Amino acid sequence: MRTHVGLVSCLLLGALVAGVPVCHAGSGSVDVSGVWQGTLSAMGSELRIVFRVQVGAEGEYAVTMDSPDQGVTGISVDEVAVDGTSVRFGVSAIAGAFQGVLAEGGESIAGDWSQGGVSFPLTLARVEDAPEVVRPQDPVGTPTYRAEQVTYQNAAAGITIGGTITIPQGEGPFPAVLLISGSGPQDRNETVFGHRPFLVLADNLTKRGIVVLRVDDRGVGATQGDVMQSTSRDLADDVLAGVRFLKTRPEVDPKRIGLLGHSEGAIIAPMVAVDSEDVAFIVLLAAPGIVGEEVLYDQAARISAASGEAPEAAERNRKLQQSVFGVVKGQPDNMLASEELGKLLRSAVDEMPEEERAQLGGSVDAFIEAQIRSVISPWFRFFLVHDPQLVLAHVTCPTLVLYGEKDLQVSPDANRTWVEAALKDSGNTDFTVKTFEGLNHLFQTAATGLVQEYAMIKETMAPAALDFIGGWIIERFGSK
Numbered sequence: 001m002r003t004h005v006g007l008v009s010c011l012l013l014g015a016l017v018a019g020v021p022v023c024h025a026g027s028g029s030v031d032v033s034g035v036w037q038g039t040l041s042a043m044g045s046e047l048r049i050v051f052r053v054q055v056g057a058e059g060e061y062a063v064t065m066d067s068p069d070q071g072v073t074g075i076s077v078d079e080v081a082v083d084g085t086s087v088r089f090g091v092s093a094i095a096g097a098f099q100g101v102l103a104e105g106g107e108s109i110a111g112d113w114s115q116g117g118v119s120f121p122l123t124l125a126r127v128e129d130a131p132e133v134v135r136p137q138d139p140v141g142t143p144t145y146r147a148e149q150v151t152y153q154n155a156a157a158g159i160t161i162g163g164t165i166t167i168p169q170g171e172g173p174f175p176a177v178l179l180i181s182g183s184g185p186q187d188r189n190e191t192v193f194g195h196r197p198f199l200v201l202a203d204n205l206t207k208r209g210i211v212v213l214r215v216d217d218r219g220v221g222a223t224q225g226d227v228m229q230s231t232s233r234d235l236a237d238d239v240l241a242g243v244r245f246l247k248t249r250p251e252v253d254p255k256r257i258g259l260l261g262h263s264e265g266a267i268i269a270p271m272v273a274v275d276s277e278d279v280a281f282i283v284l285l286a287a288p289g290i291v292g293e294e295v296l297y298d299q300a301a302r303i304s305a306a307s308g309e310a311p312e313a314a315e316r317n318r319k320l321q322q323s324v325f326g327v328v329k330g331q332p333d334n335m336l337a338s339e340e341l342g343k344l345l346r347s348a349v350d351e352m353p354e355e356e357r358a359q360l361g362g363s364v365d366a367f368i369e370a371q372i373r374s375v376i377s378p379w380f381r382f383f384l385v386h387d388p389q390l391v392l393a394h395v396t397c398p399t400l401v402l403y404g405e406k407d408l409q410v411s412p413d414a415n416r417t418w419v420e421a422a423l424k425d426s427g428n429t430d431f432t433v434k435t436f437e438g439l440n441h442l443f444q445t446a447a448t449g450l451v452q453e454y455a456m457i458k459e460t461m462a463p464a465a466l467d468f469i470g471g472w473i474i475e476r477f478g479s480k
Helices: 003-008 197-207 232-247 265-275 292-306 311-330 334-350 354-358 364-375 378-385 388-392 412-425 463-477
Strands: 022-024 034-042 045-055 060-067 072-077 079-083 086-091 096-102 108-115 118-127 146-154 159-167 174-180 211-215 252-262 281-285 399-404 431-436
Touching: 045 118, 060 079, 060 086, 072 086, 096 118, 146 232, 159 197, 159 232, 174 197, 174 232, 174 265, 174 463, 197 211, 197 463, 211 232, 232 252, 232 265, 232 378, 252 265, 252 463, 265 281, 265 388, 281 463, 292 311, 292 378, 292 412, 311 334, 311 364, 311 378, 334 364, 388 412, 399 412, 399 463, 412 431, 431 463
Parallel strands: 174 211, 174 252, 252 281, 281 399, 399 431
Antiparallel strands: 022 060, 034 045, 034 118, 045 060, 060 072, 079 086, 086 096, 096 108, 108 118, 146 159, 159 211
């Protein structure tokens, strides 16, 4: 059981998957920035392991792990300990860790990979770059449409937003859709575990005759700002800036501009639709319909059950979540909240069974600090208490809402009924809500719906979901 996963798990592309934890090195540590690759020999198989290490201006580390031979990229390394020549990378998402010693000259690290109670020798070497994972649905060759790198301003926030606009062949103006990613710092392709869902979506929709704008989140790529210091309401303002930008493009019909939001993006899109008459339609993928706090409880319980965890472990985690969320809601002062949360989490860690505590890695203090930073952030404070029904009850434009039946993060069982009820209350006369059998939170064809499965699935997005989205938009807004 991973108490910390249940505690801070949010909508996809937030704490569970995409956010890369930032850790600080110990005193006297050496620079291990760059790309490191080694080959793990285990049970007759050889697997390449890659660690990508970035170092910030103040010496903070951000590290991800790839397993190219398994088609897995971007796994968050949430424990980084570099002290002298000793190096440790802990990966709680797969209960694994690398421990090694940097060789003289700094070009290799010899050590062991540990996972599931067993260890295997692993030596990492510096490389210029590592093998790229190519997913079958990634566009290849020269596209039949035009792609342009663009920037525009959110003047109120004082930031530049960067992204890619794809424009169909032929004579416009065309309908257009702006893609809104899930939680956490996402790039314009919503890249996760080597999958690029928004790249696949943009390619599919543009080939159908729809202009698509996809952008980097705040603090990522070509966009300024800090997404975790921003609320969903702040990010809605970025989307409004994107709508204004689309209206300036001669290829776009200003009367046929829509939004497509995934997960947290499906919270943001309705906000913008209510705020702006320029939004002609919205598409919501894995849309929350209940208060954020309840989403987290439901998510943790479903992931725990699907993982085969003992009911008593799930109950302990639920009680810890309730205590932590109670502090966050009841104490607006971050310093006081941090002190209270530190005591609470330290006590919870001390009471964990030994096998659970071992999964936190070597630095319990770093783990606790990371949890506190996450839950007192402006983003989390807003999400915890936001009720999407209050916004959906004012959405009157054509609306498509899609769920995956195996989604454990925003389950249709917990959310769909409330979304439908809110749209009915709004008097909306054109909305469709559909659940796809066998699809997960990323709308991949899945066996379990667990996060660990996302990377192992070759499919980025089920063709049936892609076809339904494109067909729905074209049916209503495809003709001039």
